[in-house]
Amino acid sequence: MSHDHGHTANRNRLLIAIGIVAAVLVVEVFGAWLSGSLALLADAGHMLSDLAGLIIALMATIVAARPATDRQTFGYRRAEVFGALINGLILVVVAVAVTVGAIGRLVGGETEVHSIPMLIVAVIGLVANLGALLLLRPAAGRSINMRGAYLEVLGDLIGSALVIVAAVVILTTGFAPADAIASLLIAVLIVPRAFSLLRDVVRVLSEAAPADTDVAEIRDHILGTPGVVAVHDVHVWAITSGAPVFSAHVVCEQSVFRSGRTGALLDELSGCLAKHFDVEHSTFQLEPAEHAAHEDEFHR
DSSP states (O other): OOHHHHHHHHHHHHHHHHHHHHHHHHHHHHHHHHHOOHHHHHHHHHHHHHHHHHHHHHHHHHHHTSOOOSSSTTTTTTHHHHHHHHHHHHHHHHHHHHHHHHHHHHHHOOOOOOHHHHHHHHHHHHHHHHHHHHHHHHHHTTOHHHHHHHHHHHHHHHHHHHHHHHHHHHHHHOOTTHHHHHHHHHHHHHHHHHHHHHHHHHHHHTTOOOTTOOHHHHHHHHHTSTTEEEEEEEEEEESSTTOEEEEEEEEEOHHHHHTTOHHHHHHHHHHHHHHHHOOSEEEEEEEEHHHHHHHHHHHO
C-alpha cells in the first residue's frame, strides 16, 4: 500500500472512530447524570480525552500526508509523533483527574448509584468501543499516531467493561463503593498506556534506533556483502513509527571502483536493508580504504 493510500485509509478509520466515540460520549454523560455513577462519568471523561486525541490524530494524519519540500525534506510525517505526544499528555491528565475524583468519593462517602441505567449505558459503550477498536487495529502497527488512537479506544473498552462489572456488583449486592473503585481502576489502567506511548515518542524524537532494529545485525549483513571491507558511521533512526532511516559509510575493495560495480553494490545494499530490515530509506557512502584511513586521521 502506498503512503497516500495508507494515509487516506487512516483518515477514514479515524473519522468513523471519531463518530463512534462522540456518540458514546454523549450517551455516557447522560447515563452518568441519570444514574449518579462516578465510574460512568470517569469513563466519559476518558472518552472525552480520547475524542480530543482522535481529532488530534486525524489532524496529524492530514498534515503528515503533505509532500516533502526543500525545507521539510522528509515531508511532514513527524507530525504523527507530535500528535501522539499530545495524546499521551492528555491521558496523563485524565488519569490524575479520575484518581482524585475516585479517592474523594471513597473518603467522603458514596452518593446513590442507580445500577440499571449504569449497566445499560456501559454495555452500549462496550459494543461501540469494540467496533472502533477493530476498525483502528489494522493501522496501529504501522503508525505511532494510529497506535495512540488505538490505545485510547482500547482504554475505553476496558473502562466500559469495568463499569459493567461495577454495575453488576451494585445491582446484586448493593455495594455502592464498587462505583468509585471501578473509577480508580480506570485511572490505573490509563497510566501504563500513557507512559508506553510517551516512551515511544521520546525514542523517535531523540533519534534513537527503533526498538525492533538490531544495528549489529544490520552491520553484519553489510559486511557479508561481496566487495565490502568495513562499515562505519552507522546511524539508524526513525522519522515516525514504522519509517526507519539508515545511513553508513561503507569501505569497499578497489576492484568495486575499477570495475564500475558501485551502482550494483548500492542496489544490493539498499535491497538487503529493505528486504531483511524493512528500512524504506537508506543512504550509503562508498569509500576506498585510503579515504577511510584519511577520515580516521581527520577525526582524531
